[in-house]
Amino acid sequence: MKQFLFKTLEIYRPFQKTMGVMFLFMIVMQIFNLVSPYLYGRIIDGVVSQQPIQQVLFIAFMAFMVYATQELLGYLSDQYELKYFDFAVPRHIKVRTLNKFFTFSIGQHNNQNSGVKRSVITRGEHSLNSLAFKFAYEIIPMVLQVLFTVVALLYINWILGSIVLFGVVVFVAITIYLNIILREEMTAVRDLWVENDKEQSELIQNVELVQVNVQEKRVIDEYSQSYETIGDRSKILWGQYTFFSSLRGLLVVIVRFAVIAIGIWFVYEGKYTPGYLVIFLTWSSNAFSRLGNFGNTHRQALELYSSVQKYYEMIDVPCDIVMAKHPISPTIEGKIEFKNVSFRYPARNGVDKSEDTKKDVTSEEPALLRDALTGVNLIVEPGQRVAFVGHSGAGKSTLAQMIIRAFDPVEGQILIDGHDLRELDLGYYRSHIGMVEQDVQLFDNTLRYNIAFGRPEEVSDAEFDEVSRLASIEQFRHRLEKGFDTLIGEKGVKLSGGERQRVGIARALIKHPKILIFDEATSSLDTENEQLIRQSIEQASQGRTTIIIAHRLSTIRDADKIFVMGDGNVVGAGTHEELMHSCKPYQNLIGKQMVSIV
Numbered sequence: 001m002k003q004f005l006f007k008t009l010e011i012y013r014p015f016q017k018t019m020g021v022m023f024l025f026m027i028v029m030q031i032f033n034l035v036s037p038y039l040y041g042r043i044i045d046g047v048v049s050q051q052p053i054q055q056v057l058f059i060a061f062m063a064f065m066v067y068a069t070q071e072l073l074g075y076l077s078d079q080y081e082l083k084y085f086d087f088a089v090p091r092h093i094k095v096r097t098l099n100k101f102f103t104f105s106i107g108q109h110n111n112q113n114s115g116v117k118r119s120v121i122t123r124g125e126h127s128l129n130s131l132a133f134k135f136a137y138e139i140i141p142m143v144l145q146v147l148f149t150v151v152a153l154l155y156i157n158w159i160l161g162s163i164v165l166f167g168v169v170v171f172v173a174i175t176i177y178l179n180i181i182l183r184e185e186m187t188a189v190r191d192l193w194v195e196n197d198k199e200q201s202e203l204i205q206n207v208e209l210v211q212v213n214v215q216e217k218r219v220i221d222e223y224s225q226s227y228e229t230i231g232d233r234s235k236i237l238w239g240q241y242t243f244f245s246s247l248r249g250l251l252v253v254i255v256r257f258a259v260i261a262i263g264i265w266f267v268y269e270g271k272y273t274p275g276y277l278v279i280f281l282t283w284s285s286n287a288f289s290r291l292g293n294f295g296n297t298h299r300q301a302l303e304l305y306s307s308v309q310k311y312y313e314m315i316d317v318p319c320d321i322v323m324a325k326h327p328i329s330p331t332i333e334g335k336i337e338f339k340n341v342s343f344r345y346p347a348r349n350g351v352d353k354s355e356d357t358k359k360d361v362t363s364e365e366p367a368l369l370r371d372a373l374t375g376v377n378l379i380v381e382p383g384q385r386v387a388f389v390g391h392s393g394a395g396k397s398t399l400a401q402m403i404i405r406a407f408d409p410v411e412g413q414i415l416i417d418g419h420d421l422r423e424l425d426l427g428y429y430r431s432h433i434g435m436v437e438q439d440v441q442l443f444d445n446t447l448r449y450n451i452a453f454g455r456p457e458e459v460s461d462a463e464f465d466e467v468s469r470l471a472s473i474e475q476f477r478h479r480l481e482k483g484f485d486t487l488i489g490e491k492g493v494k495l496s497g498g499e500r501q502r503v504g505i506a507r508a509l510i511k512h513p514k515i516l517i518f519d520e521a522t523s524s525l526d527t528e529n530e531q532l533i534r535q536s537i538e539q540a541s542q543g544r545t546t547i548i549i550a551h552r553l554s555t556i557r558d559a560d561k562i563f564v565m566g567d568g569n570v571v572g573a574g575t576h577e578e579l580m581h582s583c584k585p586y587q588n589l590i591g592k593q594m595v596s597i598v
């Protein structure tokens with residue numbers, strides 16, 4: 001809780017001044033809230049006791065001034081709301097999310113379900129803003145009003161003041177008690193809602209898969225069922241909540257009645273004028289009607305609080321790869337050396353890591369039984385073209401991910417031109433790497449935007465033509481209505497699988513990387529296109545360290561060196577001919593998978 005408060009204040013720090021001004025507004029507003037009933041009381045007393053009309057009218061004029069000022073303050077605070085809560089604060093929060101997000105390692109990103117991420121972030125961002133809004137416009141004014149009322153009443157009449165104070169204390173006590181007994185269930189229900197959001201967002205993402213398999217009815221039923229189950233649990237929770245909340249409401253009614261009764265009694269006793277009765281009644285009834293609303297505000301604030309906390313848990317975690325204190329940026333030649341490198345994937349995080357909810361949600365998936373890489377030793381010389389082959393799950397992609405420092409080795413060391421990868425400035429290093437994955441990630445933007453993505457500066461047309469020739473984009477570019485300026489659709493749906501890969505290759509090449517990595521970059525191409533790409537890779541790899549992960553013999557045969565991977569280890573290395581003579585696993589691979597495709 002302390003940490004939560006600290007973090008939230010930290011986020012709102014840029015708005016410190018604004019908050020200060022708003023707080024002042026509120027104090028003035030709440031004082032005025034006491035002043036106007038007081039003036040009304042004086043007017044009534046003035047009329048009853050037949051004071052000169054000028055005097056009474058003057059008091060009425062003052063009351064008018066108070067109202068006019070309150071209106072003005074209300075207007076100003078609306079302006080603040082518009083300026084800050086509607087725009088500046090959400091922008092600040094969203095930018096913060098992105099900033100935090102990009103500090104995570106690539107591995108950390110892969111470890112989180114994207115639906116969960118999206119849900120937690122959208123709910124969290126929204127809640128963070130709403131929570132502040134609630135505090136500024138509901139909770140703080142309420143606390144101030146109640147506080148001022150109690151103090152003023154105590155000052156005028158300690159008995160009435162004490163009754164109201166007693167009511168407030170019991171009210172707060174019930175609230176805190178509610179908080180404590182329902183907190184755990186609230187956290188659990190919140191996690192279930194996130195899980196439910198994930199379900200829906202996965203369905204939307206995989207809509208085609210569902211349609212092709214004609215599973216619409218089943219998945220909708222399942223989703224609806226899961227919604228209902230969580231809904232039922234939610235209903236029970238909030239049912240309990242409303243019960244206590246009503247109890248709290250009843251207390252308010254009793255205290256209000258006590259104030260009225262005792263106030264009337266005081267007037268009959270002649271202790272106070274009727275004007276004071278008006279003052280007591282208006283003050284206490286104003287304060288308690290605010291408090292009466294508190295039930296709702298409190299419930300909403302709790303919901304917002306748990307969403308924000310979830311957001312903090314996800315977004316405010318340290319990066320699992322530690323940046324060097326003094327990173328170095330040497331000229332990159334492209335020599336890669338693995339020294340006894342072992343790696344094990346971390347267990348995948350479920351929805352929540354906190355102890356109390358573990359039983360409610362699928363928390364941790366079992367980790368891989370063996371290490372993904374075990375004591376890998378290898379050297380790739382600058383400018384060398386090497387290939388990695390091996391059965392599925394052997395660790396080829398993992399190895400490629402280690403080269404871009406998506407993860408750090410659990411054991412051993414990766415050296416780039418003799419420097420430990422962990423010492424290098426990661427941004428600088430990655431700007432020298434071009435990577436083409438099997439599943440090329442694309443923005444729903446133009447072809448030009450997607451190709452030039454890794455290049456901050458302007459790319460000339462000549463250069464575009466050059467890479468599109470190298471990546472064999474020319475073949476399909478003319479078919480696109482606006483050439484490079486054609487929008488390619490979400491995740492590149494308007495391109496074929498092979499075309500997407502070629503965009504990926506062009507994007508890698510346009511960075512003029514020193515190290516080029518192709519992870520199954522040619523696997524979704526037909527033989528003709530594969531040949532084209534193979535030529536492209538050959539041309540592109542001139543003067544660059546090139547790593548090719550592939551299943552097809554044709555793609556790897558001409559490599560300077562082939563590494564054979566088996567269960568997380570290098571089990572053979574050499575040229576195609578050498579391996580065909582000496583390496584049994586390689587012969588097996590060629591025999592089993594590749595011959596037919598050559």
Ligand SMILES: Nc1ncnc2c1ncn2[C@@H]1O[C@H](COP(=O)(O)OP(=O)(O)OP(=O)(O)O)[C@@H](O)[C@H]1O
Pocket residue numbers: 110111345346368372390391392393394395396397398399
């Ligand atoms: N994010 C991950 N979390 C946990 N385990 C993983 C993760 N990614 C891969 N693995 C496991 O690590 C092992 C190596 O996977 P990797 O993707 O490196 O294999 P690969 O050789 O590239 O296979 P393929 O030829 O099928 O692409 C596999 O057993 C896989 O199940």
Ligand SMILES: [Mg+2]
Pocket residue numbers: 396397398519
């Ligand atoms: Mg792979």
